[in-house]
Amino acid sequence: MNESEFRLRLEIDDTVLQIWIKQGWLVPETTDGGPHFRDADLARGKLILDLVNAMGVNEAGVDLVMDLVDQLHGLRATLRDLTDAVCHQNPDVQEHILSELYRLERQSRR
Incomplete structure (x- = not known):
């Protein structure tokens, strides 16, 4: 527009x-x-x-919020790219990545 x-x-x-x-x-x-x-x-x-x-x-607050919004969108794009890259890997590599993610998740709950 x-x-x-x-x-x-x-x-x-x-x-x-x-x-x-x-x-x-x-x-x-x-x-x-x-x-x-x-x-x-x-x-x-x-x-x-x-x-x-x-x-x-105020203006400084809007600056901060808009910067955080931009960072969030950037991180989402990076995560989407990473997910696509993982999906193009062999199934055994995908399984290894998932098991590592689950391990890290369990570790962070402690």
């Missing part, structure tokens, strides 16, 4: 959007027609609005 549609859907003005982009909370795709916002950007915008308006989180 373009910038105008994005602002309309979130009911924010241009100044707010520019601050969010400057802070790095949103990183729209750059196209010949200007910035392009994805559904993920819209979800991030809604989260920012909830943090600021509903929860009263």
Whole structure:
């Protein structure tokens, strides 16, 4: 979606959007027609609005939350890649990895 549609859907003005982009909370795709916002950007915008308006989180808090969200997404992508890599291994290697995971899980419960 373009910038105008994005602002309309979130009911924010241009100044707010520019601050969010400057802070790095949103990183729209750059196209010949200007910035392009994805559904993920819209979800991030809604989260920012909830943090600021509903929860009263300040700018530093939003920075922290958005950084943690980005880390979480990065870890999920890494885990997905690792899972795919394990699935492409021989069954005996897969079984060895699973048994090691179970061992570590039991150990961490102690």
